Amino acid sequence: PYQLVLQHSRLRGRQHGPNVCAVQKVIGTNRKYFTNCKQWYQRKICGKSTVISYECCPGYEKVPGEKGCPAALPLSNLYETLGVVGSTTTQLYTDRTEKLRPEMEGPGSFTIFAPSNEAWASLPAVR
Structure with missing residues (x-):
């Protein structure tokens, strides 16, 4: 689609x-x-x-x-692309795990749902 x-x-x-x-x-x-x-x-x-x-x-x-x-x-890795497209909050969340960032910086083709910083900010606060 x-x-x-x-x-x-x-x-x-x-x-x-x-x-x-x-x-x-x-x-x-x-x-x-x-x-x-x-x-x-x-x-x-x-x-x-x-x-x-x-x-x-x-x-x-x-x-x-x-x-x-x-x-x-130019093609770059998935982690860098998050910064280019304005999804640095998603980058921060991937940094919280031990294995996700190296996987995203490595070779391969991936498709992920990466909310914009604006989308993350619009979520209600967790209490």
């Missing part, structure tokens, strides 16, 4: 150059989403109005003087 949603975002962003994705930002928040066709035409996420913006697709970056986002970001 993620790849299909990302493909839709790429199709909507291609007029702005290679590797540009269209994202919907929820008005009044910092939240942004890659969306499917149905959400695109409704211009709403969970009933909240959105605006469209165009940015580099995941894994790409802009090059001064070039159209779109032609440069591929």
Whole structure:
């Protein structure tokens, strides 16, 4: 499903150059989403109005003087990537275990759910 949603975002962003994705930002928040066709035409996420913006697709970056986002970001290990994508709180939690960080810094391909710092901060305090 993620790849299909990302493909839709790429199709909507291609007029702005290679590797540009269209994202919907929820008005009044910092939240942004890659969306499917149905959400695109409704211009709403969970009933909240959105605006469209165009940015580099995941894994790409802009090059001064070039159209779109032609440069591929260098691959790094999963632990470093958490810092790049703004999930340093998740990094801190992985540091609390003995074996997780070395595993994340090692070779291999992994997919994890890594909440943003904002998501961690919005959780209620444990009493």
